[in-house]
Amino acid sequence: MQKLLNSPDDLEQLRRVLLAITDLKKPAVALCGSTGCEALGAKEVIKAFKEELKKQGLEGKVDIKETGCLGFCEKGPRLIIHPEDIAYFRVQASDVPEIVSRTLLNKEVIERLLYIDPTTGLPAHHLFDVPFYKYQNRLLMDNNAKVDPKNIEDYIALNGYKALAKVLSQMTPDEVMTEIKKSGLRGRGGGGFPTFQKWESTRRASETPKYVIINCDEGDPGAFMNRALMEGNPHCILEGFLIGAYAVGSHEGFIYVRQEYPLAVENMQDAIEQATAYGLLGKNILGSGFDFEVKIHWGAGAFVSGESSALMTAIEGRVGEPRPKYVHTSERGLWDKPTVLNNVETWANVPLIITNGGEWFAGIGSAGSKGTKIFALAGKVNNTGLVEVPLGFTLRDIIFKIGGGIRNGKKFKAVQIGGPSGGMIPEQYLDVPVDFDELKMLGAMMGSGGLIVMDNDTCMVDVARYFVNFLCEESCGKCVPCREGLKQARKILTDIISGKGEENDIEKLRQIAEASNAAALCALGQTSANPLLTTLRYFAYEYEAHIKEKRCPALSCKPLITFYVDPAKCNACTLCSRNCPVAAIDGAVGKIHIIDQDKCIKCGTCFEACRFKAIQKISGQPVPLPIPEEQRVRKPVKRGN
Amino acid sequence: MSLEKTEFSEEIDRIIDKYTGEKGVLIQLLLEMQKELRWIPKEAVMRINQRLKIPVSEIYRVASFYTALSLKPRGRHLVRICLGTACYVRGGTRILDSVERLLGIKPSETTSDSRFSLETVNCLGCCALGPVIELDGQYYGRLTPANLGELLSKYK
Numbered sequence: 011m012q013k014l015l016n017s018p019d020d021l022e023q024l025r026r027v028l029l030a031i032t033d034l035k036k037p038a039v040a041l042c043g044s045t046g047c048e049a050l051g052a053k054e055v056i057k058a059f060k061e062e063l064k065k066q067g068l069e070g071k072v073d074i075k076e077t078g079c080l081g082f083c084e085k086g087p088r089l090i091i092h093p094e095d096i097a098y099f100r101v102q103a104s105d106v107p108e109i110v111s112r113t114l115l116n117k118e119v120i121e122r123l124l125y126i127d128p129t130t131g132l133p134a135h136h137l138f139d140v141p142f143y144k145y146q147n148r149l150l151m152d153n154n155a156k157v158d159p160k161n162i163e164d165y166i167a168l169n170g171y172k173a174l175a176k177v178l179s180q181m182t183p184d185e186v187m188t189e190i191k192k193s194g195l196r197g198r199g200g201g202g203f204p205t206f207q208k209w210e211s212t213r214r215a216s217e218t219p220k221y222v223i224i225n226c227d228e229g230d231p232g233a234f235m236n237r238a239l240m241e242g243n244p245h246c247i248l249e250g251f252l253i254g255a256y257a258v259g260s261h262e263g264f265i266y267v268r269q270e271y272p273l274a275v276e277n278m279q280d281a282i283e284q285a286t287a288y289g290l291l292g293k294n295i296l297g298s299g300f301d302f303e304v305k306i307h308w309g310a311g312a313f314v315s316g317e318s319s320a321l322m323t324a325i326e327g328r329v330g331e332p333r334p335k336y337v338h339t340s341e342r343g344l345w346d347k348p349t350v351l352n353n354v355e356t357w358a359n360v361p362l363i364i365t366n367g368g369e370w371f372a373g374i375g376s377a378g379s380k381g382t383k384i385f386a387l388a389g390k391v392n393n394t395g396l397v398e399v400p401l402g403f404t405l406r407d408i409i410f411k412i413g414g415g416i417r418n419g420k421k422f423k424a425v426q427i428g429g430p431s432g433g434m435i436p437e438q439y440l441d442v443p444v445d446f447d448e449l450k451m452l453g454a455m456m457g458s459g460g461l462i463v464m465d466n467d468t469c470m471v472d473v474a475r476y477f478v479n480f481l482c483e484e485s486c487g488k489c490v491p492c493r494e495g496l497k498q499a500r501k502i503l504t505d506i507i508s509g510k511g512e513e514n515d516i517e518k519l520r521q522i523a524e525a526s527n528a529a530a531l532c533a534l535g536q537t538s539a540n541p542l543l544t545t546l547r548y549f550a551y552e553y554e555a556h557i558k559e560k561r562c563p564a565l566s567c568k569p570l571i572t573f574y575v576d577p578a579k580c581n582a583c584t585l586c587s588r589n590c591p592v593a594a595i596d597g598a599v600g601k602i603h604i605i606d607q608d609k610c611i612k613c614g615t616c617f618e619a620c621r622f623k624a625i626q627k628i629s630g631q632p633v634p635l636p637i638p639e640e641q642r643v644r645k646p647v648k649r650g651n
Numbered sequence: 652m653s654l655e656k657t658e659f660s661e662e663i664d665r666i667i668d669k670y671t672g673e674k675g676v677l678i679q680l681l682l683e684m685q686k687e688l689r690w691i692p693k694e695a696v697m698r699i700n701q702r703l704k705i706p707v708s709e710i711y712r713v714a715s716f717y718t719a720l721s722l723k724p725r726g727r728h729l730v731r732i733c734l735g736t737a738c739y740v741r742g743g744t745r746i747l748d749s750v751e752r753l754l755g756i757k758p759s760e761t762t763s764d765s766r767f768s769l770e771t772v773n774c775l776g777c778c779a780l781g782p783v784i785e786l787d788g789q790y791y792g793r794l795t796p797a798n799l800g801e802l803l804s805k806y807k
Contacts, residue, residue: 231735
């Protein structure tokens, strides 16, 4: 068993030993083992590597490391070959023998596994030649590629826990607070509340004991940066947590993780056990006399539990409902004691601030929002994944430079930021710098940083209904405007997308939104109006088309669209009819196809299957009658002829 | 009042044993119960009430509030369809429609042969791979309605 580290010198000694025994020239394969890549077959790739190395007699001569998420999930499973730092994407188990014999043994690069820049057509050999990474500033995410989250020594070798050692041996809590204040760090979980202020009120509160909490309830759909950090580099979060606990005078902490993240919990549990074994958690940490203990608490699936006061009642074992906040949780939180609750990403920033100084941190970002922020880029964009950029970066650069633009050459329509409490931002505001204050002015908010890109095929009324429905299901039911108002809003929106909208619906929606904003107790209820208000503000014409013309401009709302085979384009090849799940398409080889509108369930399978663009979506106008039986003759042509 | 012994009794008591004497355990206890038994039977509620002196009303309140806890028996395999925003705009509802059609059940229902239970989930955090579903803890990404049948047939 590892000897306890009794002082900062012991830690430094261990780090030197670790560096000395590391052979930088030894070939190593670092493969992403996080949930995203696992879903794409990373486990099989690792297994294949182990088998292949054994087969070729290379066991022990090549290191295999499972690392955390590097963000470019779109092209997973991803691996990096050291020491040459060659990055391969979309690797499958069947590629492994070739990688071992060609790249590991003969140092050849396999071109087809490299990333090809779609604009230049040139391959990128190294990770940072890939445009997705080139424009990022990965202060938090970078180590995800370097450490095995299940091995504390990887983290220690990269100067891990050095900030903690510095704090415990050379800094008073006051000095830590000064650095945090200078840094200008604001909470990454949503509201952007200054971290210094939160900590300071808990520190000054007279009651004891004091608690600290890591919020990893990441309930915003479309956000997964907390999962990636906790899966990929749990020790960096723990280190920040310990520093915060020391600053505010807390000796007991909780980590609240949603139950949808089993791997994050597993890795964090391992991290806690290892840190305890090394003397970095528990009693008398690094010989400083400071004690700290951590417990993990599983969430049970409730969006509202991410709200700070609700999360605390959930840790107490009760139903997670928010409470009024005229008394701040920083003074009376968990079990009515002073409690600091911060998001995973906020805690992860703390060691960086201590290591490099508050002023250094304040030098990154925009006037009011400092440091970097991880955004989860998803939806209809080419490069989906996690993107870390300095605050103040523009949405346009994130979506087009890093994200590589819109999929399938379609046109950008809006980007949804901030989860269900955020808003939809249209094209004309894409050049606004993304920071906490600018987004508020647009009627959206940072939230946890989910960015969902939507193209012209996305109906804004349907998306508004999606969020209202989400909030309806997740409302805890305590306040009337949220509980009842959202239900009415959902009914009106459902009517609109079903072609039953009425003239004064828009006005009614506005009133409901304003009431909830003014009268709900917690931030979730108050901001529940944002998706409605921003779509009404920027996409009013879509609402009007649904209500007045019974037409869905995005051709997406099922009750308002009809699928139709254009006889002029139909190749009579039966591809669509063979794929139709309900046998609604009549036709044969050589016989132009017709959709039976009574049978059609509008699933869109035929639309995707057809290679001749013969299937059309029609909205707001009558469907043409089927052509007469005798005219349904067509000799199919082979594709490409 | 003593309770009749059932197939679950031993398991229930064993789980409760782990949580006696600690504060604020109800949610964690119910989550473990859910994991081991795949649902929260009435017997579990009554045993928790008896042994930990937590009111039955409070146990039911917690069990019905959280989506991870089920008061009905679940099937052998749990299909969870992600309807987070990213999956939604990439066709998550079409995946849901297809699974509903293939299994003949709606969300929060179980097939009559107890093979599958179907649920929707707000976000699995694999947004880059949408639409995503989770089958007994295993994630599957980049799905289309066409390849679902084959996937489901692997789960007997």
